[in-house]
């Protein structure tokens with residue numbers, strides 16, 4: 001399959017330069033795609049600017065109808081698109097289908113958000129005047145989205161952008177262009193006016209051309225801290241609005257009063273499902289001393305029993321890393337963690353299976369210290385480290401250490417501890433007796449410190465980033 005850019009309502013073909021490979025079987029080329037650059041970005045931004053006046057002034061019903069139709073189409077095609085997603089990204093077919101359904105629900109949710117009341121009317125302090133606030137579209141929004149949720153994240157950025165009257169230029173992640181292309185095709189076929197939604201494919205310069213373009217009013221980025229920092233600096237330098245979501249080193253605190261089986265199930269899900277490639281993954285498990293050894297032994301046993309395999313095989317529980325770069329990074333961090341004194345309890349190695357893919361055994365590294373790199377840096381693979389602590393107070397201090405603050409979890413039977421943790425942990429999202437990963441789409445998503453920058457994403461909070469406030473005073 002040769003993919004194209006999507007600019008101004010047209011699928012713009014160009015020589016295929018890059019390949020998207022199936023990470024479960026790298027002999028399988030999922031798609032080939034062109035090397036877009038500043039020229040394509042300029043054309044896409046131009047198309048989005050030209051479409052903006054009519055789209056932002058269109059009846060919200062027009063926008064709601066489009067989003068509704070996109071949501072319904074995604075839902076109807078969830079199994080087929082979920083298979084494509086699993087083939088291209090490496091998450092299991094069930095995870096892929098679930099993600100497409102999530103994207104469908106996000107479009108459906110924002111279809112109704114387009115019709116909801118977002119402004120206010122107030123009495124003026126001056127008799128005889130009325131005051132009202134309106135939320136208006138911002139303009140052209142540049143979206144740079146990652147490969148780990150290659151349809152849900154474009155959905156949760158594009159759907160609110162379009163719902164509130166903005167136009168969009170999407171730069172999808174390099175390892176997953178085919179599923180992004182499928183989304184663009186659906187938006188086109190559902191009747192989006194030309195230029196309302198655009199997509200430019202390519203590597204090594206498309207993202208920065210988008211962020212630097214004077215015609216882009218706002219940029220929403222999800223990815224690494226390093227790139228996020230560059231995106232923010234470039235956007236702020238020209239006073240463009242910017243929002244970043246940059247991952248985590250999410251602590252899961254397991255207290256001695258926890259039910260062991262439950263704690264292990266929560267850690268297993270949060271740490272290893274979706275191959276650990278979630279910014280909300282429970283990559284750092286902080287365990288109270290009295291339960292520590294039994295917890296590590298039980299988690300290692302369950303992790304070793306997980307079936308790692310080809311994403312499209314029915315009994316696979318953990319798919320491959322999404323790319324060679326991510327695979328190598330995962331293995332490198334095993335060496336870094338053990339080199340710094342961590343104890344490899346299970347996993348740690350690449351797996352040779354029937355197909356050439358980026359498979360790795362779920363890995364547990366115990367006896368780590370909080371200042372080791374494995375506890376400070378996001379890896380984004382099926383790697384979990386454990387830290388032993390004396391008591392709850394030490395666990396909380398450790399959970400609050402470091403430069404991330406996305407999601408934090410606690411497993412305990414104590415309501416008092418859970419309440420205290422909810423209040424005092426420094427994270428944007430707190431999970432009580434739940435994995436740190438796995439979020440709803442109708443509530444705000446985002447973190448503190450180095451995890452996020454700017455307004456929250458998703459749910460009712462999305463209106464903040466994708467609209468600007470206007471205050472109108474009316475006399476008689």
Ligand SMILES: NC(=O)C1=CN([C@@H]2O[C@H](COP(=O)(O)OP(=O)(O)OC[C@H]3O[C@@H](n4cnc5c(N)ncnc54)[C@H](OP(=O)(O)O)[C@@H]3O)[C@@H](O)[C@H]2O)C=CC1
Pocket residue numbers: 144145146147148171172173174202203204205206207208209211222223224225227228230231245246247248278279326329378379380
């Ligand atoms: N928070 C999360 O959910 C995610 C976190 N990550 C983390 O990031 C690590 C690396 O993943 P990787 O896929 O390389 O992701 P990156 O965060 O490095 O982002 C790569 C994307 O950013 C664009 N980009 C690169 N430089 C710039 C720039 N200066 N301005 C604008 N856009 C730019 C690239 O486009 P172009 O090719 O055109 O330059 C590409 O689309 C992972 O291991 C993980 O730790 C990754 C994915 C999701």
Ligand SMILES: O=C(O)CCC(=O)C(=O)O
Pocket residue numbers: 148149222277278279280436437438439
């Ligand atoms: O945990 C989730 O459901 C969402 C995770 C996420 O958004 C991410 O990894 O980028």
